[in-house]
Amino acid sequence: MLERVGISLEGTLLEQFDKLNRLRGYENRSEAVRDLIREKLVEREWESAGQDEERVAVAMLVYDHDSASLAQKLTHVQHEHHRAVVSALHVHLDPHNCLEVLILRGKGSDILAMGDSLVSTKGVKFGRVMLATTGRDLP
Ligand code: NI
Incomplete structure (x- = not known):
């Protein structure tokens, strides 16, 4: 109502x-x-006790692929957490910049830590981790 x-x-x-x-x-x-x-409410749901529950998040990264070590580092982190990366989309934005969108799934605290570590990697020009939900507990 x-x-x-x-x-x-x-x-x-x-x-x-x-x-x-x-x-x-x-x-x-x-x-x-x-x-x-x-x-x-979704943010709160993530912060609350259910950190061990399975969660889904989307990480978005824009970086310069001319820096080979940066691209390598970002790929390395994803391989380290390969079970958490459900899907990865790579778009070559222009001759230098790449956009990467990752769907992450796993224990809330783990995928947040992984997303944060990707976003905070030196050289990433723009990065964001968005929390997703099935909306089960939302009106
Ligand atoms: Ni690219």
Whole structure:
């Protein structure tokens, strides 16, 4: 059942929120707020006791492949944790840059540590680990 809530926001904050939501294609604020809440709940789910439970995450990396040692290092980490890397997608973005998207699956704390170590590797220009969920416990 849907419940209505009212919240108070500064005008400029609300303006920026609406602008962002339009850019992201949200048709109304409610859905945007629901997604923000779900995102926080998934983060919380990851941080909470269930670190031993199987989790899924997506790691995204952009790096310069001209640095052979960097590419080697990133591949090495993936081979070390080969059971956790369910799928890897490599796109050659331009003559120098590569985008790698990895689907990670395993014990929450393990795949987070692995994702973080890839993202924090020196030379990675852009990196992010996104936590995923089956949504089983989400409304
Ligand atoms: Ni490439």
